[in-house]
Amino acid sequence: MDIHTKIRKAQASDSQIVPEIMLQAMGDIIFRFIQKEDRKEAIHFLTQLFKQKGNLYSYENTFVAIDDNGHIAGSLTGYDGDRFVELRQPILNHIMEQYNNTMIPEAETAGDEFYIDSIAVAPIARGKGIGTELLHYAIAHAKQSGFKKVGLLVDLKNPNAQKLYERIGFKLGQKTPFVGGEYYHMYIQPD
Template identity: 30%
Template sequence: MDILIRKARQEDAQVAVPLIMEAIGDISMQMTGETEEAAITKEFINLFTRTDNRHSYLYTYIAEMEGKVAGVLVFYSAEQVITLDANLEDYLSAKKGTTVKIDSETLPGEWYIDTVVVDPTYRGHGIGTKLLTFSEQLVAGFGGGSLSLNVETEKDAAIRLYNRLGFTTICPWTIIGEPFHHMVKTVGPHEGVE
């Protein structure tokens, strides 16, 4: 079966957001300022359809299989996320009436895979690997550089996959008080990659 990867559109929110929320777990509470699942989903859909934060459709790619959303990649640079997170902090601080700080997830100069997730219906077809390879192609098209991601320390299968794809753990990381591995892969430039 063919897998098509394309830029996300605002109308992908209803299908993409639940997948992203599944992948990031409790981090979705920090990103939305909400604690109940229905409220988190509603606010996340709002953020997805906006253009000013890390979870905007502008920084999201969709893997389609059989014309359906089969997987999601959220991807941006460390430099982009400075502004994106400042916008989100301002938005959440105004919403909550108190200062909100978003945990940093990247080192300077990195291209960052915020989220890669595959719908359970489509797992086992290599979609996650295709999305990761697609992110490498994006980095190569931007002239190459460091591609990074964070993975929870107990997710052994994911860590093995990332190692097999050439990612190495360079340091421990903490997001919302939880331990992660910060993994990086160096990607060279390629001409003609889009």
């Protein structure tokens, strides 16, 4: 690894940086939520939700990787899959109130797992093992929290991400449609 990172729970004050990193992993989905391909508006959308408690994209559900210079180099958002419907509702309310969008996306998780919603690394920090480090941290967190399984979705159009997850030990599950795309549900059972 080229740089040393420290991973910690995100804080609401990380909202200056984390939503922009998150958007890299979630762009197409967020653009569908806000009904336009507007990067600035998408970051605004994620920032509002990141700063609030009790939703899928909250700082409460996010870990950040901090580099040697104290900069946020990556983020991973994950939560108890059994709480998905409860945590998704504030987002559905927000897209209805702010964007008059009544869409209700498919469930990303069936529950019974620690679900990794998004993982992304800042462009300047890519290729340095930060994504792998965040995944290992999330798996250890899930195990420590009593989860028997960690799951995530990987876009069929992103074979590099799939290879990374497989290298860590994730197994391919079912194909899953989500917000107009096709994904594999992948999972790992923490040792």
